Amino acid sequence: MGYAGADVAGKVVVITGGGTGIGAAIAERYAAEGAHVVVVGRRREPLDEVAQRTGALAVVADAADAASARAAVTEVLSHFGRIDVLVNNAGGHGFSPVGETDDAGWASSLQANLNTAFVMSRECLPALIEAKGQIVVISSLAGLFAGPSVAGYTVGKHALIGLTKTLARDYGKHGVRVNAVCPGWVQTPMADAEMDEFASHASLDSRGDAYATVTADVPLRRPAQPSEIASVVRFLGSGESSYMNGAVLVVDGGAHIVDLPTIAFDHAGM
Missing domain, CATH: 1.10.1220 (Arc Repressor Mutant)
Structure with a gap:
């Protein structure tokens, strides 16, 4: 027995940060199943490379800038008439401890890791409500735990989980489901x-x-390989996850289950 809406063929899927890495793998996965894919990013060349491989529509835009994001959404709607899935994959750096992070670096890391998802979600919400669509937010294992000297990245990725939950709470009643993925090393x-x-x-x-x-x-x-993360995103951005909303899926090879104080015993062969 199938699930209503499980088939992604014909759905319009918008992926930020779609030119490389995880974003490109997500584009390839959806395109292989017959979805209409849109890859969004600030650099034309990698977007065009993905578009050539997948048939995706490449849209150059800054997902963290309201006017640019709004123009991107307008272009998608004029081309396809709807948006069914938004994958907030865009992100960036922020690799320094708090004491060594200046104001510009702090703002830049939050702009890349948090504002991209906030702005793009806001601009896509009317279309997603109409389609009763899905948002998939790519956070990180750094959204659950703190690594060394990655203050901006860690805080931005933690905040994405809060954004996921508040979107799920406020827009679930409109039929929009919002879930997050926390990859480990990819x-x-x-x-x-x-x-x-x-x-x-x-x-x-x-x-x-x-x-x-x-x-x-x-x-x-x-x-992980990017395609392994793409498989989880495809699950969340389809009807197969039809009763999941506000969930956070960890995809890290089991890293989060390791009891750090016992690692020394492992190394001792015990």
Whole structure:
């Protein structure tokens, strides 16, 4: 027995940060199932590359800027007439402790990691209410736990979970479901750059060694591939998750279940 609305074929799916990494994988997954995909981002070249592979509509816009986001939504509606799913995937850096984060850096990290989702959700809400659609928010394991020296990123990703819950609370009565995904390490261009820097500082031989090191205490012992996150997003952005609203799904290979004080026992072979 199928679920009403489970089929995403013909649905209009808007993905911010759709030019690379997780966003590009989400675009590929939805396009492969016959959805009308729109990839939104600030850089034309990566969006066009995704569009060529998937048939997506590429829209250059800053999701954190109200006028730019509104223009993007207008373009989507003029092209397709509806929006069924919004995936708030755009994000950015914020990699310094509080004492070393200046006002401009703080504002920039919140702009990239929080305001993009807030502004784009607000601008898409009328269309999503009409379609009784879904919003999927890409937070992070950093939205649940604090890593070292990533104040802006951590706070922005935590705030995305609050945004998810308040959207779910206020707009569930209109038929709009809003859920969040918290990935752990995912092998993306942004993570690759972090691994290269980490390998240099830790005197490791390669990026692969860096990934192996940061996932050594993850039960699955590896980072995710973007396609694995895309599968979860597709589930939430479809009728298959029809009674999920305000949920936070952790997709981290089991990292969040590890009892950190017992890791020493693991390393001792106990």
